Amino acid sequence: MTKPNQRPGPNEPAWWFIVAAGELVLGRDEPLPPHGMAAQMPMPDLSEYKIVFLGELRERNCYLVLADYGDTQFAELGEFGNVRELLTVGDEALFAIAARAKQVSEFLSTHRFCGRCGVRMHEVDWELAMHCHSCQHRCYPRISPCIIVAIRKGRQVLLARGKRHPEGLFSVLAGFVEAGEAIERTLEREVMEEAGIKIKNPRFVGTQSWPFPHSLMIGFTAEWESGELRLDPFELEEGDWFDIDKLPRIPSAGTIARRLIDRLKTEIDQETESRG
Ligand SMILES: [Zn+2]
Known part of the structure; x- marks a missing residue:
């Protein structure tokens, strides 16, 4: 089962799906998400960012990093671009994880408040869901x-x-x-x-x-x-x-x-x- 709260280790080789405003950081030479150990990459301190574990791709963990629109901290890794560009790579499994990254980011940004009673919602720590402690309404990513x-x-x-x-x-x-x-x-x-x-x-x-x-x-x-x-x-x-x-x-x-x-x-x- 996917553990959304799993945190990356500093020396863990992983795939990084850095999303802001629905766009994904993709390399300049090849449109791929950055991949490697955070400690050895030109990355900001990730403890400042919301991170969600997405799953595995070729035995490497994949993490969603939620950035802000206009965030320049990841500029050395690539540029924000449309997930659609990944289709040109011809890697179905990679596109599927990128699709998940984009949808999870969309879900978290559109479910901050309860649709039933209007109070702030909270993330559930053992599954990817937002929960309202006031009326018990729970939401999952929309498909x-x-x-x-x-x-x-x-x-x-x-x-x-x-x-x-x-x-x-x-x-x-x-x-x-x-x-x-x-x-x-x-x-x-x-x-x-x-x-x-x-x-x-x-x-x-x-x-x-x-x-x-x-x-x-x-x-x-x-x-x-x-x-x-x-x-x-x-x-x-x-x-x-x-x-x-x-x-x-x-x-x-x-x-x-x-x-x-x-x-x-x-x-x-x-x-x-x-x-x-
Ligand atoms: Zn509620």
Whole structure:
């Protein structure tokens, strides 16, 4: 079990996830969190900082160090940057711990007061939670499940550009699971709402923690069953069925969206081969 209060020793080689305002200190040469013994690194006195044990990465402990926005004490270790930059490293386990660091920091900064009775909350020392001693309300980090689905129709894949996507970047459909909803139902509902079509044969592929700010992406592939494409103009700017060999710009490697598109490509290529 994770012991959130575990403290690092001065000569303990560890990974340091230094977070301020949702950004993470990353090395200048390579976008990696600093790693090594605190006593031998250009680090300030860590007893001045709130530290949370996050877990292990390749047999080394990982610690979250909560810094303040604009803190220059870590400048020799790197610069504050977006956790997203870590995707380029192609290390899933490292990205997962960084995602945890960002979400724990978000949790602690947004749960200082009780949502039920308004008094100051306190950290629980044996689990990662905030507790109100006045009314006994206890909070855990918020995780928002979200489905993400790559849909095919023959050799074509449905891709769309959301309102917040950069110009020219197309991705698969995604949407949040609503309170009280089964994930199967979210899949049908989101695809119908966003694209006006019915799907069949949904297949679970995998999940990815997506700390912007606290989503858990649950990835599927599925097949078109019926209906004409009718995009939701409130959510999507543009979208269409694209031939698997003529895709527009799609999300980068390391994202679950890319993994789902690659999965469909492999499936389609294998079918083409077996037909000779
Ligand atoms: Zn309370």
